[in-house]
Amino acid sequence: MNINIDSYYYMRDNIFDKVQKASNVEKLAMAVLMACLTGILAQIIIPLPWTPVPITGQTFGVLVSGLFLGKRFGVLSQVIYIFAGILGVSWFAEMSSGLSVFLGSTCGYFIGFILAAALIGYISEKYTESRNFKKMFGLMLVANFACIYIPGLIGLSIWLYFTQGAFPDIITLIMMGLAPFIIGDLFKVGIAAGISKVALPKE
Template sequence: MAVRGKGSEVRGMVMAALMAAVTGALAYVAVPLPFTQVPISGQNLGVMLSGLLLGPWWGGLSMVLYVLLVALGVPIGARGHAGLGVLLGPTGGYLIGFIIGAFVIGWFVRGRLTIFRALVGSVVGGALVAYIPGAAWLAHVGHLTAGQAITLGVLPFIPGDLVKAVIAAVAAVGVDRAYSLAGVRGRAPW
């Protein structure tokens, strides 16, 4: 959903900041797994919603802001962790993947938003694309093989991320429809 029209820059900045905050709040929904340093968290849901609701540029920017805040020490990373150590630690690659993922999701759903497009975009951008730098960095930092990084940092998270993709798709399409029912032509302005 592209930000357009009068005041669109300010609206885009506000919405990007809001989605960074939502992602930070969802980061507190985190469950550590005993066999890996990567927790299950709600952050991917925030990434998916950012891309779906804000489009590629503002969605990506919202995740840049989120990662920057985590790096600066604002305790909005998974389980409240923050600081440069988070970026340099085993989960740092996933944070970079969030930026790319939100952009990819927003790019994928340009045009008419449907449940199918939102779902596929969320799975591709919010999960698969985010996994690539995440698993690569996990392998580097943890001195793991690619197979070990995928086993520890990707496979356990696929079922939950599929559920998050469904939630994000339904929510985004609902917001888009509500905006249409309000009598405004076109997509939501954010």
């Protein structure tokens, strides 16, 4: 049993070390792959009739991008995802793309993706003790609900002002841009934090 555990720790540490010591070209390739993962997860979608913001799986890609690639390349993966989508790669929700989609109701959430990847990447790189389940779960809660939803709700409010002529009240805004996503996001945060515990070295 100890041999198996030792082998697991060795393999985990070895893989992580190779990722950390990869060349910038290799890390760029990994950032592109993480952008692709975010785009694929964006197609897991549940439209909601009372809000232009759908439930998607893409925030899971955002969380793990910072976790595995660190601050610099985790952020780069989300920048690639956003700019490639603006330039025509159809990997925003519902296989959409273009500047008009980016500047739509979910613009603030896109900006939040970059902030969330930066926070998770910075903390997981600098503080190895943060990679256990409990601490990473707390960190990802902050990244998900503060870094993503605060700019997301601000952007949604501005979009509603320009499209409907008035800012929504706070209850309406929360019901459109936050409340429907809480349960699903807790689930995604839990899985991502579990991956951190299993896949990342703690020292």
